[in-house]
Amino acid sequence: MNNPAVTLTGLNNRNRSRAKHPFRVIMEKEMSDHLGGWRFIILTAIIALTCLGSLYTALSNMGQAVKPNDPEGSFFFLKLFTISDGTMPSFMVFISFLGPLLGIGLGFDAINSEHNRGTLSRILSQPIHRDYLINAKFVAALAVISAMLIVLGLTVMGAGLVSLGIPPTAEEFVRMIFFILLSIIYVAFWLNLSILFSVLFRQPATAALSAIAVWLFFTVFYPLIVNMILKPMEPSAAASPYHMVAFEQLRLTLMRVMPNQLFSEATTTLLMPSVRSLGPLTMEQMIGTVPGPLPLGQSLLLVWPQVTGLIAGTIISFVISYILFMRREIRPR
Amino acid sequence: MTGNIIELTGLTRRYGQFTAVDNLFLTVSTGEIFGLLGPNGAGKSTTILMMLGLTEPDSGTVRVCGLDPTTHPVEVKKKVGYLPEEVGFYDDMSGLRNLIYTACLNGIPESEARIRAEKLLERVGLANEMHKKTGKYSRGMRQRLGLADVLIKDPEVIILDEPTLGIDPAGVREFLDLIVELSREQKITVLFSSHHLHQVQQVCDRVGLFVGGRLLAAGDVKSLASQLFGKSPYTIEAGIDFPPAHAGEAPGPEERKQAIRQALLNTEGVSSVSEENGILQIACARDLTGEVAAAVLGAGIRLTSLNKREYGLDDIYYRYFEGGATNE
Known part of the structure; x- marks a missing residue:
């Protein structure tokens, strides 16, 4: 007969240096849950397939895409991500469309499913800080998403390399890395939003639907609403340029409330180096410009506000869910 | 048996108009099995949550192992094992993996966690089912796994909230015997909440009667009767x-x-x-x-x-x- 009392006290003098930090323990568990789960496999399959599709259209249209005297001629490789023949959206557009789905898919049941399974009170009665759980869940999902997007991005590059036979230049490579980073930030925003809903709503289905509702609102209805509001205010063709610029600024400001607008502006600038401004330009400003691509530093400067906006949105929804979760009373089921 | 391991003084918790726990004074001394007996909704669970720092008292103080769980939740939770009313496990993991996960959260290295978990599973009679997924466990098995889960951190106090709910009578008997045995062997203080008086009567050294957020009386069963019925037993x-x-x-x-x-x-x-x-x-x-x-x-x-x-x-x-x- 084993006496656990003796064994357990014997183990008390254990060497604690080998023990993993609880944060890492939770993170590893969450990551393995994601990676082994059907949900992640399905999401990956959807995104990988659309990737293949857009890569195929991009490759078959490469011939038409290259024109003589194109200012972006030296950025041949980047076209892999941006061109399409009109039947199939480009890789860039796909990410802006499917990224939210990925973020929502991995976050909508983060907290409420733990609660429904009755594991939340058990885990939180272990000697860990309460925020470890929510932070570790966020970091784990983000790590999985980052790994997936990096793999996808590099795969597209590799496939392009093999089929085109032209290696990307250093600048193109750096731009692509920034594009992947930007996609990760964008998905992180949706991930945090869905974690927020998972703290707010008891039922995972309600949380998922609410997150999808927000996503649909921003992609479909918000632009319509903005147009409806702005239609009566539209200046006539005879209006002063000053008015026109002001109107255009207003329209852009309203549109930039949408995270997907921020993302698409930022990716466009990064992947199409000839884009030199995201707002209206007057003829006066254009006079004397040499058509040519912007250097990487300038492109990054141009998208800085968009990136900051996305990060701010991510942090805001994280802070709200953090506060709600920390103040919540943890009742068993 | 020296000193009080749990001391509640003037503890009050309100939910809006409703007072769940009302000016509660309670002490549990080291090494005893204390039964918290009361009907559903008497405030037993709320009291337990406050002892673990999972909810904050409106007034009054809690001291568990000499620490305040509201300000030092992690230190308290190192020493206190808690088995919630309806304990949940990750259904897609085996019983053993669930235990190892808990052990790792308690800062036990994985290799030792496995040894401990296997020992404990054997002790609670789940040696043959340890590699089965917990989703396939019966209610009684889950409760026994829950007990192992509570014990793996080598606690000074274990708090069991309605642990026998939904187990068949034979299972209850076995489960209660196990609790008493483990408590005596390892000198663990046990706080046992239940609305089944027979179970409480069976295992507890002292009983606290809890009704409407108040402690009506506390003591062993005999003194309880005389406290409550005073002159007319x-x-x-x-x-x-x-x-x-x-x-x-x-x-x-x-x-x-x-x-x-x-x-x-x-x-x-x-x-x-x-x-x-x-x-x-x-x-x-x-x-x-x-x-x-x-x-x-x-x-x-x-x-x-x-x-x-x-x-x-x-x-x-x-x-x-x-x-x-x-x-x-």
């Missing part, structure tokens, strides 16, 4: 009937009832008398069955039945939890 039930009254003769049944009540109340040792459906309930300090019979017969009333009852936890339970306090 016996109740005698006497069935009475009136022989048909002849017209003009003797007072009517109502008057005679009043008379016998008065006569009984005047008997030394009787604290109260009530009547319902022809049955007299006489609460008394000593065994007064003979005196009651004599008094009833002496008053010319027919005695149809006579029954003596002693108070156990059962009566405490029914008196305080279900019928409310009558006979005051």
